[in-house]
Amino acid sequence: MARIGIFIDTLKGTLPSSFRDQLRSTLREIPEVAFSTEEEELVSSEALERMSKLLEREKVERVVIVGGSPKIYETSFQKWGLPLPLNPYLFTVANIREQVLWASIDEKEAFEKAKRMILKAIRIASSLKPIESQTLPLKPEVLILGGGLSGLSIALTLAKAGIQVFLVEKEKTLGGKTTELWKFYNKEVEVKGWLEQKISELRQNPRISLLAPAQLKYLRGHLGRFQATVLTGKGEEMTLTPSVIVVATGYGVERKRGGIYDHKRVITLSEMEKLLSETHPPFPLFEGKRVETVTFLLDETNEDIKFDAINAIKQSLILQGSLKCQVTILCKEVKVSSEGMERLYRKARGLGVLFVKYEEPPRLSLVNGQIQVEVKDTSILHKEDQWTISILSDLVVLSEAILPHQELTELSALLKLHLGKRGFLMEDNPQLLRVRSNRRGIFVAGGCRFPQEISETLFEADALAQEVLVLLSKGAYTYDLSVAEVDPKKCALCYTCPRVCPHSAITVEKYAERNVYLTFGIPQNTQWGAAKVDPASCFGCGICVGECPARAITLRHYPDELIYIQMGVDG
């Protein structure tokens, strides 16, 4: 019988004294209880210190806290440190304040309920088992997939911090979609030179091994023990053993085709960027002829991606300003939420760039070798004043549809990552954990997660590099064994748990011991496969536990009996 110490948290007098007296007299009758003591405010650091001393003196094995919500104690333990010398999993909390006192029950019933809850907590406490922590050594090696802007920046930051980086790029050249850009919108610098400087820095860094062209063929293992097979351009297979994998493979584009959209005077934003970079003032030439009017047609497909609007405004400033063209921008919304964009938008308006808001898709037709765009201007509030206007222009500039890369589905299956509804890679939490994926040890950034503007991509690359450094800086990853565990003797190898595990922490491994389900008539020494949970990758949610048909999996910090006791049912 384990000795149990009871701490009654009065929560600054929220627990009335008559109630506490009644409680203590009841507690005296329970044989397991070694002592019960009262604290004014258990979540403070001084109280926790007193608690540690008392635990040491009384040599209790389990602790029951009677007080408020377990969440407040958990946060205070995280903040002030645990009251040693007890294992952190040997605590249990009876939530009297929230579930009894505040749930508006009359006094007599409240006491009965509180008593029942404390008795339950004592039963839970005696059923608890200590959970130790483990350490997984991590060597400073990172594999980065994708040599676009995010891949490059992450590689440089990590290599500066002394980490060995393997950069795998599918193409021969580095830089990805950024190479199509000519100028930044917020700096008077050409992108090409800036990018080339980054690339040469990367090539000179001895800590970065560049594998281009190369492709990831196969991936096994978990955090700290990945085994990646990479197929290089020469057809050789290489096996890398990185601790962490970073996915930064970028996005794909698709141009609208068919009918008038195939006409040579309908070009895309990146073609316009190229045209501008080759143009010499005073005016732009298209196939030898002067271009006087340009219409941008934005937002036909991806409405939530803002860098099309940024590029269009940046280009229109050059066209309208120094190249003396008349520019019209047709869009559904002007997306100027990036830094400094509002100012550029005002500047464009001041220069005479026309902005037209449309809802129905504009009609394009060919008139005397020029493209006529007919569009209903909905920026006017009164419906009767909304006219359909037609604009004749020498060039129509389209924004490309931004799609997930064609190979992303394949890659996500290879890495066992989740895809979002639109086909991009899904982050673990869109607000809080933007660069983590569903698997521990695999991070996502850049266009494969969500296409972004250059400065945002750089921010994200920094954030990701920091996450990786936090993980790798200690040289080891320490985790509690509060995870799921498979009993290999019960496992029938049905492959349910590897399928349902949201974090892909379960794989089928060879065990030396025989499997009782499959041994009929088969020699005993044969090795058998059974599911195995990788403790470093497991998040401890218990989905596999609930799903296992053979009930071979247990959640170490949440076993069946703990739930049965809470339910008030004997298993």
Place this chain on the structure above:
Amino acid sequence: MADFEPKIIAFCCDQSGYPSADMAGTLRLNLPKNVEIVRVPCAGRVETLYLLKALEKGADGVILFACYEDNCQYLRGNLRAKGRLSYVHRLMEKIGLEKERIEICYLATNSGVKLAETLQRKSKELKRLGPNPCVDRR
């Protein structure tokens, strides 16, 4: 039957259900008298067996408080729970038990009011349905 106070077992997911139950307390909301709150790490932890066992061993109704779809911290736990619940409903139909006794309710972290309202509604519903016939009350 006037004094029948139905026993409800509420499985509360650690991310949404349990904080909501705390919040219901903080807001001093009226919870039905006979509610057992069971804290689980994720709604996906709740096995089919627990739901059935709860009914077998004396509960009149069971509610599973899970996170909204696409909102689960463990990505798919709530969907798994939903799947198991529909399986339990099929089993209950076969043995002739009202399937309204087991229900899933989606919550966010701050849905204290919704939790209290759901429990109250459930309590009323169960009062109408009467005690759980599976329980041996001798």
